[in-house]
Amino acid sequence: DDEEEEDGEEEEDEEEEEEPTLKYSRLEGSAAQIFSKDTASAIAVCEKYIIVGSHNGMIFVLSPEGRLLNRFRPHSATINDLSIDSTGEYVGSASMDGLVSIQSLVSTENHTFDMRRPMRCIALDPNYVKRNTRQFVSGGMAGSLVLSEKGWLGQKDVTLYSGEGPIWAAEWRGTLIAWASDAGVRIYDTATSHRITYISRSDNSPRADLFKCTLRWQDDRTLLIAWADVIKVASVREREAKRSVPGLPSTTELYVEVTAILQVDCMISGIASYGPKGDLLVLAYTTEEDYDDETAGDRDAQRRKSANRPELRIISRDGEELSSDAISLRNYARFQCRDYSLEPTPARDGFLVVSPEDIVVAETRDEADHIAWLIETQRYDEALKEIERTEEGAGRGFDVTDVGKKYLDHLVGLGRYDKAASECPRILGINAKLWENWVFLFAEKGKLDTIIPYVPTHDPTLSRLVYEMILAHFLRHDPEALLKTTRSWPIDIYDIGAVTVAIRNQIEREPKSGTLMRAISELYLRNRQPGKALPYFLKLRDPHAFVLVRDYNLFTDIQDQALQLIEFDEELRRDGREKEVLEATSPHGIAIDLLVDHTHSIPIPRVISQLQDHRKYLYMYLDALFDKDAHLAFDYSDLQVDLYAEFKPEKLMDFLRASNYYSLERAYQICEARDLVPEMVFLLGRMGDNKRALTLIIERLGDVQRAIDFAREQNDTDLWEDLLKYCETKPRFIRGLLENVGVDVDPIRLIRRIQNGLEIPGLKPALIKILQDFQLQISLMDGCKSILYGDCRNLALSLHSGQTGGFLWT
Numbered sequence: 001d002d003e004e005e006e007d008g009e010e011e012e013d014e015e016e017e018e019e020p021t022l023k024y025s026r027l028e029g030s031a032a033q034i035f036s037k038d039t040a041s042a043i044a045v046c047e048k049y050i051i052v053g054s055h056n057g058m059i060f061v062l063s064p065e066g067r068l069l070n071r072f073r074p075h076s077a078t079i080n081d082l083s084i085d086s087t088g089e090y091v092g093s094a095s096m097d098g099l100v101s102i103q104s105l106v107s108t109e110n111h112t113f114d115m116r117r118p119m120r121c122i123a124l125d126p127n128y129v130k131r132n133t134r135q136f137v138s139g140g141m142a143g144s145l146v147l148s149e150k151g152w153l154g155q156k157d158v159t160l161y162s163g164e165g166p167i168w169a170a171e172w173r174g175t176l177i178a179w180a181s182d183a184g185v186r187i188y189d190t191a192t193s194h195r196i197t198y199i200s201r202s203d204n205s206p207r208a209d210l211f212k213c214t215l216r217w218q219d220d221r222t223l224l225i226a227w228a229d230v231i232k233v234a235s236v237r238e239r240e241a242k243r244s245v246p247g248l249p250s251t252t253e254l255y256v257e258v259t260a261i262l263q264v265d266c267m268i269s270g271i272a273s274y275g276p277k278g279d280l281l282v283l284a285y286t287t288e289e290d291y292d293d294e295t296a297g298d299r300d301a302q303r304r305k306s307a308n309r310p311e312l313r314i315i316s317r318d319g320e321e322l323s324s325d326a327i328s329l330r331n332y333a334r335f336q337c338r339d340y341s342l343e344p345t346p347a348r349d350g351f352l353v354v355s356p357e358d359i360v361v362a363e364t365r366d367e368a369d370h371i372a373w374l375i376e377t378q379r380y381d382e383a384l385k386e387i388e389r390t391e392e393g394a395g396r397g398f399d400v401t402d403v404g405k406k407y408l409d410h411l412v413g414l415g416r417y418d419k420a421a422s423e424c425p426r427i428l429g430i431n432a433k434l435w436e437n438w439v440f441l442f443a444e445k446g447k448l449d450t451i452i453p454y455v456p457t458h459d460p461t462l463s464r465l466v467y468e469m470i471l472a473h474f475l476r477h478d479p480e481a482l483l484k485t486t487r488s489w490p491i492d493i494y495d496i497g498a499v500t501v502a503i504r505n506q507i508e509r510e511p512k513s514g515t516l517m518r519a520i521s522e523l524y525l526r527n528r529q530p531g532k533a534l535p536y537f538l539k540l541r542d543p544h545a546f547v548l549v550r551d552y553n554l555f556t557d558i559q560d561q562a563l564q565l566i567e568f569d570e571e572l573r574r575d576g577r578e579k580e581v582l583e584a585t586s587p588h589g590i591a592i593d594l595l596v597d598h599t600h601s602i603p604i605p606r607v608i609s610q611l612q613d614h615r616k617y618l619y620m621y622l623d624a625l626f627d628k629d630a631h632l633a634f635d636y637s638d639l640q641v642d643l644y645a646e647f648k649p650e651k652l653m654d655f656l657r658a659s660n661y662y663s664l665e666r667a668y669q670i671c672e673a674r675d676l677v678p679e680m681v682f683l684l685g686r687m688g689d690n691k692r693a694l695t696l697i698i699e700r701l702g703d704v705q706r707a708i709d710f711a712r713e714q715n716d717t718d719l720w721e722d723l724l725k726y727c728e729t730k731p732r733f734i735r736g737l738l739e740n741v742g743v744d745v746d747p748i749r750l751i752r753r754i755q756n757g758l759e760i761p762g763l764k765p766a767l768i769k770i771l772q773d774f775q776l777q778i779s780l781m782d783g784c785k786s787i788l789y790g791d792c793r794n795l796a797l798s799l800h801s802g803q804t805g806g807f808l809w810t
Contacts, residue, residue, distance in 0.1 A: 017377055021314055021323045023369050027352070027359040029066025035330075039356035044082035044091060045343045049105060050352070051091050052359075053079030059093060061105060064345070066359075074101035074112060081121040081169075083136070085128035092136055094119035100138045100148075113155065117142035121179070123172040135190075137177055139167025145179050145188075160188055161195065168208055173217035176236060180213035185225050187236065189254055197256035202230045211267050212338045218273040223256075224280065226271035231280065233260040233317070262319045266311070270342025272351060274314055275364075279322065283342040283353060284311040307333050310340055312353065312362055330358040371398055380407030384427070401431065408438065417442065421451040432460035439466050448473050452481075457489050467494040475506055479515040486522045496527050514540055531557040538564050543572055546590045555594070555601035562607045565591040566617045588620040596624045604633060619643035623651070630658045637662035645674050652679050656686075677701055685710065 027050075034040075034052065042053035049069070050062040057075030059082075062068055075095035083092040092102045096118045102111045119140035128134055133149040137160065144162035148155060165182030172178075175191040184200040201208075206228050213227040225232040234256050241253040266284035274281035286308045309332050314322040332355065341354040350363035365373070367390050374383035380403060387398050404427030411420035421442070428434045435456065442451040452470055455462070471494065474482035482503075503520045507513060517536040524533035530552040537545035538561065545568065549558055558565060569591035595602055604625065611618040622640050625633045633640065641662050644652040656667065656679060664687050671679040677700045684693035690710075697710055 019373050020325055021365060022312060022325060022362045023365045025361050027066040027361055030062065030068035031066050031359050034060055035357045040354055041078045042080060042082045043341050043343050043352060043354045044084045045345050045352060046084045046088035047346050048088040051082050051084060053082050053093055057095060072103060074103060075099055080119060083122050083124045085124045086126040087129050089129050090124060092122045092124045094122040094138055120166060120168050121170040123170040125172060137170050139170055139179060141166045161186060169213045169215050171215040171217055174220045178215050178223050180215060182208050187256060196254045199232060199234060199258060210338060214268065214271050216271050224271050226268040229264050229267055231262040232258055235259050260317055267337045269310060269337050269340035272342055272344050278317055280315045281351060282313045282315055283340055284313050285337040285340060307335065327353050327360055329355040329360060368397055375403055378410050380410055417447040417450045421454050424451060424454050430460045432462050435460065436462050436466055457493055461493055464494050471499055475502060479513060483515050483519040486519050491526045496523055499523060530554060538568055541568055541571060549594055555598040559602050559606055562595055562610045588624050592620050592624045595621060596628055615643060616647065619647045626655060634661040638666050641667045642670050645670050645676060649676055653682060656682055
């Protein structure tokens with residue numbers, strides 16, 4: 001909330017403070033030296049020179065930079081007006097001493113004319129140099145505007161107008177001359193030698209001697225008139241002449257139309273055109289009192305008014321004030337409205353504001369000034385954008401890093417750490433030293449979390465201390481961020497050994513922190529130490545532990561972790577996650593597969609010693625070994641018999657048949673304890689105790705076929721006799737024997753043993769089958785006999801033929 005309030009206040013301040021349109025500087029060079037001894041009373045400007053007239057009658061010629069080029073004194077009193085021709089070679093001056101002087105600026109040529117009354121204005125013909133007539137107009141307290149020119153017999157003066165009081169100002173542009181008298185402003189056309197207009201002064205205007213009239217030609221046909229607090233814009237236009245001579249082509253005449261009249265709240269000391277839109281630049285003079293009594297005759301009372309600093313105001317043609325700047329001129333409170341002047345400077349696209357003791361240069365602000373103002377007003381973000389946009393132009397003179405540092409300091413001062421951090425990449429760039437300084441600053445402020453997302457890991461790479469400090473911060477406050485960072489950061493930018501030690505120590509304090517274990521295992525993997533990462537994978541119950549073992553050949557590392565691997569695998573199988581990583585090749589799981597497939601790296605005795613107290617896992621391991629190779633675990637055959645009998649009796653027989661390494665007696669005891677009769681029969685047979693075995697089959701299993709098969713396998717006559725004897729009183733066994741022992745036992749032998757009166761179910765079909773089998777046997781024997789005789793005959797004939805036949809000898 002506090003930050004939002006600060007942002008709101010900052011935005012309000014930015015809205016209130018507007019960027020000035022103009023920039024200001026004092027004219028350098030010799031101006032200060034001149035004003036230390038004299039005061040300015042008039043000024044004229046061209047592309048080459050700045051001409052200053054003084055109250056002592058001196059004319060100073062300055063360069064546009066203010067360096068004094070020349071000085072001369074054509075007058076003995078105040079110079080009221082100066083005028084320069086269009087080439088900048090001649091300057092004319094009008095003085096209170098009644099003289100008008102025209103001085104060459106490139107030679108010693110000088111012309112002085114005595115008008116015998118104080119002169120207020122002068123205007124040279126713009127083409128003064130080009131024309132032989134050397135015309136100029138002048139006027140003053142005599143009340144006449146005089147056009148002077150060079151004639152055949154000397155200087156020729158023609159009065160253009162008189163009778164309306166002193167001539168206060170005159171301006172010549174092209175063929176048009178404008179002048180101001182007490183009555184108003186008139187314009188004279190030298191091409192037609194006619195006055196073309198009269199523009200009267202406003203009613204109730206203040207005294208003309210106190211508030212001078214300023215005339216300024218905006219262009220060849222537009223005249224700006226500023227007098228007291230009124231501005232008028234007069235446009236010279238053409239129209240068809242009212243008096244035309246019949247029979248001759250129609251002619252045109254000039255007339256003037258006042259296109260704008262503006263009333264302002266100040267007195268005007270100077271006026272000029274400003275900008276492409278034709279706005280007006282006004283030098284405004286104000287005092288602490290109103291001007292209601294300006295027409296009063298008490299001149300001393302008017303002079304005693306305390307003046308404010310003069311202002312430069314930009315006013316649109318509609319009268320709207322666009323900007324206003326107060327100008328700091330020396331001793332401004334002592335001067336009156338008529339003491340100031342405003343003069344355009346074509347060479348510098350600016351304006352000169354002149355007071356008796358000072359000259360200030362006002363220039364249109366460029367992009368560099370705009371950037372400087374943004375920096376000054378602490379709008380650093382905008383300043384940086386402008387510098388980047390104009391880096392090949394105005395922005396070249398600014399140090400992006402220096403401005404950026406100020407911007408960051410400003411944001412930190414406002415407590416806007418998030419914004420400051422987000423701007424660091426743009427401002428600090430690839431300067432590693434600056435990055436380190438700012439990271440440490442954020443750390444001191446307790447805002448390290450804010451800048452961490454922007455800290456670079458390359459271009460530039462910072463010192464290891466910075467990265468280790470960040471990792472230590474995460475280790476204490478945000479383990480999840482630590483894990484994410486260890487996965488994304490290159491490991492060569494910090495001391496991975498020191499970091500892993502720190503994490504390991506933290507794990508000792510927080511042994512159940514899975515995030516820290518994942519982080520340290522990630523670091524071990526990235527540092528090519530998978531063996532050290534494996535224990536943490538197992539503690540985390542991460543299925544990728546098996547991939548880790550397989551891909552990095554970590555079989556020697558898991559020699560003592562067989563139990564943990566199997567237990568973990570069993571958990572995965574219970575949760576249905578056993579196929580997330582690897583596919584098991586045996587029914588006992590991935591862990592058993594790894595142990596069995598790499599017995600060269602994981603010795604069998606070592607595994608069995610770990611599984612000794614976990615018989616189920618021991619069975620699974622030995623069973624997998626047996627499936628792979630029945631001879632791998634021959635030393636543990638007796639143990640296998642016990643484990644098969646306990647966990648998978650159906651597979652015990654296969655083991656007993658395949659292995660020769662177990663103890664028959666011990667195996668028999670185990671089977672007897674668990675009442676595994678088929679296995680007991682097999683073991684008794686292996687031990688040679690066929691009679692006991694047969695007794696078990698008959699008495700416990702009651703399986704005729706198995707008894708027959710057992711007797712057939714042993715191929716023992718006594719065993720058959722025992723079988724026949726046992727079956728004498730058992731009708732079901734008699735029938736079974738009759739049906740299955742036709743080849744191994746003579747059926748007559750069995751039939752003779754049948755007691756009279758013994759009822760044997762199915763006897764008749766059994767006897768029929770015996771007879772049929774016997775008949776089939778006789779038939780087969782006859783057939784075999786016939787085949788044998790036939791083969792013997794063919795072979796005998798072939799032998800005889802071979803022995804008695806002849807052969808060809810070559």
